[in-house]
């Protein structure tokens with residue numbers, strides 16, 4: 001296979017060599033020379049054909065070294081081009097007589113009780129850790145026992161957060177091996193509670209916090225991030241966190257949680273991820289009144305000022321980290337659509353519009369196959385016409401046009417409902433721009449104000465909830481959906497997706513869906529529900545829910561964009577992620593009647609999504625990988641590309 005310049009020299013170093021670098025005050029000429037040797041050693045271990053020394057004039061390096069204390073501790077130096085380089089040298093701690101304590105305090109170097117006897121001597125660790133030498137597996141067993149012993153999900157989250165802050169590899173091994181149990185703790189639903197209380201729970205920084213008062217220093221703040229050249233950033237302004245509304249700076253928890261899944265579900269190296277919250281103030285009165293609130297105590301600015309801040313942020317990102325992809329997360333509706341359009345030619349995508357669109361399309365493809373209602377006879381009612389609702393409708397519409405329907409025919413399959421009822425052209429209110437495309441004009445002047453009225457009128461086959469409102473799929477609504485599907489013929493099944501997060505915002509529960517449809521619903525929810533067992537005439541029947549959450553798409557989409565070195569994220573890349581995901585189910589999952597892979601297989605799914613996204617980037621002409629690399633992959637096919645992707649990703653071991 002053609003040699004390929006790895007997506008990051010630092011990450012390949014991290015993958016292929018044990019942790020090592022160490023503290024230094026590199027201010028003298030001699031220490032700079034030591035640095036030179038160290039860099040030289042390090043670069044020889046790198047698989048990437050990149051020699052940091054080649055670009056570094058040591059004199060200039062010495063003059064320009066302006067490292068923060070944290071940089072020094074973590075072993076980074078800045079060269080005269082402003083590029084932060086990491087050096088790693090197994091023996092450095094010993095040679096410089098640095099304390100083993102520093103090794104234990106650096107989460108990327110810490111191995112807990114897994115340091116070998118040799119390492120304990122060479123890193124001055126003797127006596128600083130208990131005598132026993134344990135495997136990573138044993139340490140994971142201890143951690144799981146601790147988690148299971150904690151009473152509340154917040155306590156479990158805090159335990160995990162502390163583990164992440166002290167031992168990176170152990171935390172991610174644990175997450176990867178127990179993703180089904182731990183994802184609900186590091187992500188929805190628990191992350192919703194964490195965000196609500198973030199300012200109270202806060203113990204240590206885990207992100208970049210950029211306030212609108214720091215507009216002139218965004219580039220400097222980005223450079224303060226201690227890890228060089230991140231590949232992926234999740235940014236939020238906290239204005240619509242899950243279905244919980246404006247949480248201000250407390251919304252940073254969602255950026256942290258999403259990135260934990262980039263690592264846990266797609267294997268992007270932890271040091272390549274960057275969570276950011278843009279603190280523009282908040283309209284959340286509870287936050288503004290809270291004496292512990294960590295954000296700016298001011299109302300949000302006008303859309304014009306927010307847009308200028310966003311422009312400045314995106315310009316700074318391009319200047320400081322030109323290779324980094326930016327995932328926009330949980331921006332309120334208008335901003336979500338506006339910014340996606342505004343920056344669509346940059347390295348970015350919007351997870352709530354595009355990621356959700358793709359994940360729901362994937363589930364919809366599977367659901368149609370199970371429903372007994374042919375694709376062409378499906379009619380979809382969306383409860384909620386915001387960023388996620390319209391994003392999903394657009395993605396499903398694309399599916400129909402690709403299968404031969406005209407745009408008009410495809411559009412007619414969709415009925416969007418918001419707080420005022422069915423979205424129609426003549427409803428009498430000024431429709432937000434994003435709703436226009438799906439506004440109905442075939443209602444003969446009649447307005448349908450309630451969901452029941454809409455179901456009675458449309459006779460849908462699928463009901464999709466993206467309202468952030470608990471319980472709007474009432475018993476009468478769900479039974480009406482079932483009747484409308486039943487009326488089309490025997491054995492048909494309704495598609496019912498209450499997708500809002502967290503669980504407290506779900507449009508209905510899985511148990512309700514099963515009860516009200518006598519078990520016939522094809523169900524997916526945004527946050528996880530447990531399986532349901534019903535008993536009838538001594539016969540037990542167990543039903544399995546699906547989790548229709550963009551976690552099945554964004555990690556693979558981001559990984560594919562990074563690995564293909566895409567110059568931007570195209571619509572085809574997003575659409576392809578949906579088709580790829582829909583084809584990921586294994587025999588057992590098909591037999592169980594699922595429409596998404598089990599969450600424990602999300603890593604497998606991410607690799608396939610990433611592979612197909614890479615190929616789409618190539619087809620679109622946005623992959624900047626060398627031509628000969630693609631020629632080889634195209635010759636060898638998916639097996640070679642899959643193997644290559646798997647070789648790039650982070651798989652923590654001690």
Ligand SMILES: NC(=O)C1=CN([C@@H]2O[C@H](COP(=O)(O)OP(=O)(O)OC[C@H]3O[C@@H](n4cnc5c(N)ncnc54)[C@H](O)[C@@H]3O)[C@@H](O)[C@H]2O)C=CC1
Pocket residue numbers: 240241242243244332333351352356359383384385386387388389417418419420465466467468469472499500501502505525526527548549550551
């Ligand atoms: N499962 C998943 O992967 C994802 C789930 N979501 C969830 O979707 C929900 C909505 O997110 P966005 O679309 O971004 O919010 P949004 O604020 O843009 O849209 C909400 C929409 O729901 C409508 N709505 C609210 N209450 C309603 C009610 N009682 N009846 C009818 N319509 C109502 C609003 O008019 C608006 O059209 C959130 O809970 C979010 O967590 C969002 C993205 C991904």
Ligand SMILES: CC(=O)C(=O)O
Pocket residue numbers: 188241242243330351352500501526549550
């Ligand atoms: C899952 C997600 O992105 C949301 O609920 O906003």
Ligand SMILES: [Mg+2]
Pocket residue numbers: 242329330351352
């Ligand atoms: Mg979101």
